[in-house]
Amino acid sequence: MMTNPLRQLALFGQSFWLDYLSRSLITSGELARLIEDDGLSGVTSNPTIFDKAIASTEEYDEEIGELAARGFSDEAIFEELAVHDVQKACDLLWLVYEASQGQDGFVSLELPPALADDTERTIAEARRLFAKIDRPNAMIKVPGTPAGIPAIEQLIADGVNVNVTLLFALDTYERVMEAYLRGIERRLAAGQAVDRIASVASFFVSRVDTAVDQRLDALLATVTDAEERARIESLKGKAAIANAKLAYQRFKRVFLQGERFARLRERGAQIQRILWASTSTKNPAYSDVMYVEHLIGPYTIQTMAPVTVEAYRDHGKPRANTVEEGLDEAERVLAALGQLGISYQEITQKLQREGVELFQASYESVLRRIAERRRSIITTSERLGSELARYGSDIERTIDALLAANTVERIWQRDASVWTDDTKRQRTISQRLGWLSIADEMRRHLQELESFQQEIRERRFTHLLLLGMGGSSLAPEVFQRVFGHDAEHPELQVLDTTNPDTIRRHRERLDPTRTLLLVSSKSGTTLETMSLAAYWFAELERELGDRAGQHLVVITDPGTPLEDWARSRQAWRIFLNPPDIGGRYSALSFFGLVPAAAIGLPLAALLDPVSAMAERLRRSTPENPGLWLGATLGTLAQLGRDKVTFVLEPAVAPLADWLEQLIAESTGKQATGLIPVVHEPHLAPEHYSNDRVFVTLDLALQPHTPTEALLKAIETLGHPVIRTRFWNLWELGAEMLRWEFAIAVAGKVLGIDPFDEPDVQASKDRTARLLAHYQQTGELVRPPAAFSEGSLSVGGTEASDLRSALTDLIGRIPPAGYLGLLAFIDPTPDTLELLHAIRQLLAERLRIPTILGIGPRYLHSTGQLFKGGPNTGAFIQLVSEPANDLPVPGQRYSFRTMFLAQAYGDYEALVSRGRPVLQISFRRDALEALEQLEQALVVTVH
Ligand SMILES: O=P(O)(O)OC[C@H]1O[C@](O)(CO)[C@@H](O)[C@@H]1O
Numbered sequence: 001m002m003t004n005p006l007r008q009l010a011l012f013g014q015s016f017w018l019d020y021l022s023r024s025l026i027t028s029g030e031l032a033r034l035i036e037d038d039g040l041s042g043v044t045s046n047p048t049i050f051d052k053a054i055a056s057t058e059e060y061d062e063e064i065g066e067l068a069a070r071g072f073s074d075e076a077i078f079e080e081l082a083v084h085d086v087q088k089a090c091d092l093l094w095l096v097y098e099a100s101q102g103q104d105g106f107v108s109l110e111l112p113p114a115l116a117d118d119t120e121r122t123i124a125e126a127r128r129l130f131a132k133i134d135r136p137n138a139m140i141k142v143p144g145t146p147a148g149i150p151a152i153e154q155l156i157a158d159g160v161n162v163n164v165t166l167l168f169a170l171d172t173y174e175r176v177m178e179a180y181l182r183g184i185e186r187r188l189a190a191g192q193a194v195d196r197i198a199s200v201a202s203f204f205v206s207r208v209d210t211a212v213d214q215r216l217d218a219l220l221a222t223v224t225d226a227e228e229r230a231r232i233e234s235l236k237g238k239a240a241i242a243n244a245k246l247a248y249q250r251f252k253r254v255f256l257q258g259e260r261f262a263r264l265r266e267r268g269a270q271i272q273r274i275l276w277a278s279t280s281t282k283n284p285a286y287s288d289v290m291y292v293e294h295l296i297g298p299y300t301i302q303t304m305a306p307v308t309v310e311a312y313r314d315h316g317k318p319r320a321n322t323v324e325e326g327l328d329e330a331e332r333v334l335a336a337l338g339q340l341g342i343s344y345q346e347i348t349q350k351l352q353r354e355g356v357e358l359f360q361a362s363y364e365s366v367l368r369r370i371a372e373r374r375r376s377i378i379t380t381s382e383r384l385g386s387e388l389a390r391y392g393s394d395i396e397r398t399i400d401a402l403l404a405a406n407t408v409e410r411i412w413q414r415d416a417s418v419w420t421d422d423t424k425r426q427r428t429i430s431q432r433l434g435w436l437s438i439a440d441e442m443r444r445h446l447q448e449l450e451s452f453q454q455e456i457r458e459r460r461f462t463h464l465l466l467l468g469m470g471g472s473s474l475a476p477e478v479f480q481r482v483f484g485h486d487a488e489h490p491e492l493q494v495l496d497t498t499n500p501d502t503i504r505r506h507r508e509r510l511d512p513t514r515t516l517l518l519v520s521s522k523s524g525t526t527l528e529t530m531s532l533a534a535y536w537f538a539e540l541e542r543e544l545g546d547r548a549g550q551h552l553v554v555i556t557d558p559g560t561p562l563e564d565w566a567r568s569r570q571a572w573r574i575f576l577n578p579p580d581i582g583g584r585y586s587a588l589s590f591f592g593l594v595p596a597a598a599i600g601l602p603l604a605a606l607l608d609p610v611s612a613m614a615e616r617l618r619r620s621t622p623e624n625p626g627l628w629l630g631a632t633l634g635t636l637a638q639l640g641r642d643k644v645t646f647v648l649e650p651a652v653a654p655l656a657d658w659l660e661q662l663i664a665e666s667t668g669k670q671a672t673g674l675i676p677v678v679h680e681p682h683l684a685p686e687h688y689s690n691d692r693v694f695v696t697l698d699l700a701l702q703p704h705t706p707t708e709a710l711l712k713a714i715e716t717l718g719h720p721v722i723r724t725r726f727w728n729l730w731e732l733g734a735e736m737l738r739w740e741f742a743i744a745v746a747g748k749v750l751g752i753d754p755f756d757e758p759d760v761q762a763s764k765d766r767t768a769r770l771l772a773h774y775q776q777t778g779e780l781v782r783p784p785a786a787f788s789e790g791s792l793s794v795g796g797t798e799a800s801d802l803r804s805a806l807t808d809l810i811g812r813i814p815p816a817g818y819l820g821l822l823a824f825i826d827p828t829p830d831t832l833e834l835l836h837a838i839r840q841l842l843a844e845r846l847r848i849p850t851i852l853g854i855g856p857r858y859l860h861s862t863g864q865l866f867k868g869g870p871n872t873g874a875f876i877q878l879v880s881e882p883a884n885d886l887p888v889p890g891q892r893y894s895f896r897t898m899f900l901a902q903a904y905g906d907y908e909a910l911v912s913r914g915r916p917v918l919q920i921s922f923r924r925d926a927l928e929a930l931e932q933l934e935q936a937l938v939v940t941v942h
C-alpha cells in the first residue's frame with residue numbers, strides 16, 4: 001500500500017509541485033529525489049524564491065563572476081542564473097512531461113514584476129524568455145492584472161505556456177479563463193495545434209486569510225458583545241479556503257461542464273488547471289497542512305513550499321475531493337464577511353497590488369544581492385589564493401598609509417603631488433594621467449572604430465603590419481597572440497627592429513597589395529618607427545603607386561611630425577590619440593584599440609570589463625584591486641623581493657611582454673624599481689632565490705596543471721605568490737588597467753615618478769652621436785674588442801679568453817642581482833631557441849633571475865631599468881652583425897649601421913652607468929656563435 005501522503009495526492013487527481021527552486025536543489029540531487037520518491041511533477045518559482053536561493057548558497061558565485069566579467073548587467077545576470085536553473089529543472093522533469101503527454105511536468109519562471117502594468121512588454125518579454133529557456137515544459141508566469149490578462153490571451157495564441165499568477169478574486173479568475181479560451185480559439189482558427197499548449201491559473205490561498213484575519217482582529221478590538229465576538233472569531237482562517245473552493249466551482253463550470261470548452265477539448269485543447277499557490281500556513285495557530293488538506297480535487301495542482309512538503313509528507317491525510325466539501329459554508333463565510341463590512345473586492349484587489357509590489361521588492365533585492373556578490377567575487381578573485389607569506393602585515397601598513405593620504409582619490413583627481421613635490425614635474429605628470437578614464441573616452445569612438453573594422457573586413461587585407469616600438473606595439477601584439485587570428489580579418493605582425501635581416505624576411509613574406517601598414521608612435525619621432533615607415537611606404541608606393549596612401553593608417557598624438565608625414569602621404573586613416581597618455585599606459589587608447597579593431601576583436605567585449613574595473617579602482621578601501629596590487633609589489637620590493645617573476649599559463653603568457661615594459665620603464669629609475677622577469681624557463685622550485693615575488697593569472701575555467709603544480713611548490717617554500725583569477729580572456733583589458741593603476745601606486749610607494757623614462761635617452765643620445773659621426777666620416781665607431789675566440793669577438797673585459805671573461809662577469813653580479821642577456825640579433829625560431837637554452841643554463845646554474853632582451857626592442861621596454869634601476873644587474877650584450885643591408889630612405893646610413901649603432905650606443909650607456917657588461921660580437925653565423933657561447937657557459941658556470 002502506498003503510504004507517502006504526497007504520492008497519494010495523484011490518486012485523487014491532484015498534482016504535487018514544489019514552490020521552490022535553487023541551484024543546490026538541483027546539484028544536490030534533491031529535486032531528482034523528490035520526483036522519484038514523492039511523485040513531484042512540477043516546480044514554481046518567483047522572485048522571492050530566487051532571492052532566497054541566491055542568498056543561501058555560494059553555488060551561483062562562479063557563474064556570477066563569469067557573467068560579470070563578460071560585462072553582463074545585474075538584471076542580465078539574474079536572468080541567466082534563473083534560466084539556467086529552470087532549464088535544469090525542466091530537464092529533470094522531462095520524463096514526467098513525456099509520460100503525461102504534455103499535461104504535467106512543468107517549471108515556471110516569473111516575469112520581472114515591473115512589467116505587470118504593461119501588456120506589450122509582458123508579451124514581448126514572455127515570448128523572449130520562453131524561447132530562451134527553450135523547453136516545451138517551461139511556463140512563463142504572467143500576473144492576472146488588468147494589463148496581464150490581454151497578454152495571456154496573446155501568449156496562449158502564440159503558443160507560450162502560461163502560469164497566471166497573483167489570482168485572488170473570483171471575477172478576475174473568470175476573465176483569466178476567458179483569456180485562455182480565446183487564446184486557444186485563436187490558435188485553432190489559425191489552424192495551429194493546441195494539444196501541447198499548457199496553462200495553469202495560480203490562485204493564491206493563505207494570503208487571503210492573512211489579510212482577512214487582520215481585518216477581523218481589527219474588528220474584534222472594537223467589539224465587546226460575546227456573541228458577536230464568537231461570530232467574528234469563527235470566521236478567522238476560513239476565507240482563503242472558502243474563496244478557493246468557490247474558484248474551483250467556477251473552474252468546473254467552464255472546463256468540466258461548459259460546452260464551449262468541450263468543443264475545444266475535442267480538438268485537443270488542454271484544461272487550464274487550477275493551481276493552489278501560497279499554501280504554506282502563515283498563522284502558526286493553524287494546522288500546517290490545512291490549505292493542502294481542504295483543496296484536493298481533480299485537475300488541481302498543489303504547489304508547496306519545502307516546509308509544507310515536509311509537513312504533508314509527515315502527517316498529511318489525503319482524502320478525495322475535499323475541495324468540493326462544504327460549499328454552502330464557503331458561500332456563507334464570504335457573505336458573512338461582507339456583512340461585517342469587509343469588502344471582498346477591496347481585499348482581493350489590494351492583495352494583487354501588494355503581491356506585485358512584494359515581488360518587485362524581492363526582485364530588487366535579488367539584483368542588489370547579485371551586485372554585492374559580483375563585487376565581492378571579483379574583488380576576491382583578483383587576489384584569490386594569493387599567498388603573501390610573512391609579508392601580510394607590512395603590506396597592510398602600506399595600504400593603510402596610502403589610504404590615510406587619500407592616494408586613491410588624489411590619483412583620480414589627477415593630483416600629481418601624489419608622486420612629487422616639484423611643481424614643474426607635477427605639471428608634466430598631470431599631462432600623463434589620461435589613461436585613467438580612457439575606456440569612457442574610447443566608448444565615444446566605438447562607432448568610428450567599428451565602421452573602421454567593417455571596412456577593413458571588406459577590403460580583405462591578409463596582413464596588418466604594425467611599425468611601432470614599446471608601448472606603441474606591445475599591447476596590439478598581446479591582443480593578437482592571446483585572441484588568435486580570425487580568418488575574416490588581417491593577421492597582425494609587429495615589426496619593431498632595425499635589423500635588416502628581419503625586415504627583409506617580413507618583406508619577402510608580405511604582399512603589399514594585401515597588406516595594411518599601421519605606423520604607431522606617440523611622439524611621432526621615434527627613430528626606428530620613422531625609419532621603418534619610410535622604408536615600407538616606399539615599398540607600398542613601388543607596388544601601388546598613387547594608391548599607397550590607401551594602405552596606410554597612422555596613430556599618433558596631435559601635431560607630431562608623423563601626423564604631417566601621414567597627411568602628406570594621404571594616409572587612409574589618421575587616429576589622433578589623446579595626448580595625455582604615455583606610451584606604456586596607452587593599451588586601451590587608439591594605440592591598442594585601432595589594431596584590435598583591425599584584427600576583428602569585438603571592442604565592446606574588451607571595454608565592458610574595463611569600465612567595471614575602473615569603478616573598482618575608484619574605491620578608497622583596501623579592496624581596491626589596483627591599490628592592493630601596487631602596495632603589495634612596492635612593499636615587497638622594499639623588503640628585498642623586487643624580482644617580479646611572472647609564471648603564466650600559455651593562454652595568457654603573451655601579456656607578460658606588455659607588463660614587462662609597464663613595470664620596468666615605469667619603476668626602474670633613481671636606483672630603485674621592480675625588476676620584471678618574464679618568459680623565464682621554469683626552474684626546480686628550490687632554485688628560486690629569495691629576492692622574488694611570483695605573479696600568476698589563473699584562467700578559472702581551464703586550469704593549467706603544470707603551472708599550478710610549480711606555483712604550489714613555490715608557495716610551500718615560502719615565496720610570496722600573487723594570484724589573479726581570470727574568468728575569461730575578455731578580462732584582459734581590465735587587467736591591463738588594473739596593472740597601470742597598480743604601477744602608479746607602486747611608483748608612489750617607491751618614491752619615483754612612474755610616468756617618465758629619463759634614462760632611455762642615454763642610449764638614444766649615444767646612438768645619435770655614433771650615427772652623426774658615421775655620416776661625417778663614413779666610419780661607425782665600435783667599442784674595442786679585448787680578444788677574439790672562434791666565432792666570437794669579446795669586449796668590455798680585462799680577460800683574454802672567453803671562460804675567464806665569463807667568470808669575471810659572473811663574479812661581478814652583486815648579491816640579489818640578476819643577469820640580463822641583451823641580444824641584438826635576428827630573432828628567428830632557431831636563434832630564440834638557443835637564447836632560451838642559454839638563459840636556462842644561466843638561471844639554473846647561477847640560481848639568479850635572468851632577463852632576455854632582444855635589441856633594439858628592449859631599449860623601449862627594459863632598457864630604462866637596466867640603466868636607471870637598482871645597480872644589481874650584470875649584462876651580456878650579444879651583437880650579431882646582420883648578413884644583409886637595406887637603405888633607410890632619406891638617410892645617409894643604412895638599417896645595418898643604425899642597428900649596430902643602437903647596440904653600441906646602449907653598450908656605452910650601460911658602461912657609463914657602471915653596469916658590468918660583457919660585449920660579445922658574432923663574427924660569423926649567429927647559430928654557430930650561440931652554440932659556441934653555450935658550450936663555453938656549460939664548462940664555465942657551475
Ligand atoms: O610611441 P613612441 O613615441 O614612438 O614611443 C615608443 C616607445 O618609446 C619610449 O618612449 C621610450 O622607450 C617608450 O616609452 C614608448 O613606448
Ligand SMILES: O=C[C@H](O)[C@H](O)COP(=O)(O)O
Pocket residue numbers: 019044045046048202204206207277278279280303
Ligand atoms: O508560485 C506561487 C507563488 O508565487 C507562491 O506560492 C507564493 O506563496 P507565498 O504567499 O507563501 O509567498
